[in-house]
Amino acid sequence: MKKKVNSYIIPFTLLKNGEHSYLFSIEKELFQDNNYDEIHDCQLKAHITFTKNSAILNVNFHVYGTVNVTCDRCGDDFDMEINLDKKLLVKTDSIIHSEEDDMISLGKDEVDFDIAPYIYQYIVLSLPMQRIHPEDKDGVRHCNPEVLKKLKNLEVKESNEEQYIINTNKKIIHFKEDHLNN
Ligand SMILES: [Zn+2]
Structure with missing residues (x-):
């Protein structure tokens, strides 16, 4: 036992x-x-x-x-x-x-x-649903800086991809409008 x-x-x-x-x-x-x-x-x-x-x-x-x-x-x-x-x-x-x-x-x-x-x-x-490193007295969170850097790079890449899709869609719309006008 x-x-x-x-x-x-x-x-x-x-x-x-x-x-x-x-x-x-x-x-x-x-x-x-x-x-x-x-x-x-x-x-x-x-x-x-x-x-x-x-x-x-x-x-x-x-x-x-x-x-x-x-x-x-x-x-x-x-x-x-x-x-x-x-x-x-x-x-x-x-x-x-x-x-x-x-x-x-x-x-x-x-x-x-x-x-x-x-x-x-x-x-x-x-316990809260979301558990995150608390802020210190200077308002800084002591999260792992390496991981945060990787996350940030990932965010930049994603927003670039989103921008590409938006630009492509704009071109398609312009193309359609040009054809409708003619
Ligand atoms: Zn953290």
Whole structure:
């Protein structure tokens, strides 16, 4: 059996009343175990805080750090910043386990709770559709310059070809007009 590298378990029902705070280091295995290969590596922390004074806990997730992803513009990998806050309601006095949008009810035989699926989901859903090297303070993107040069050459070639087609079409139109006028 594969050894679990890191666990993200909080024993909600066993905890005393009062404030609680947990700091987890998120390992890249969280993504690999879910077969999510768009995050290659990560430097992430999840800070979980809540106050227990009733059977409904308002749990705050603060996830921050970086994830290593591929740039959609130049194809190089880069570290993208993550900084997100989420809230999850955890009900600890239910009889059966149930889950809906931002609320989970723990069944009576559940003494602890694995928050890994939530952390995973929050991070993956926070990624933008398009991932591009960010701009630095001078407004410069650190994309691979070699790749950008090749892309630029390709663009020039394409626009030359387009211009050729436009010119050819113009000639054809002129030719037709000349014939119609005669
Ligand atoms: Zn790039």
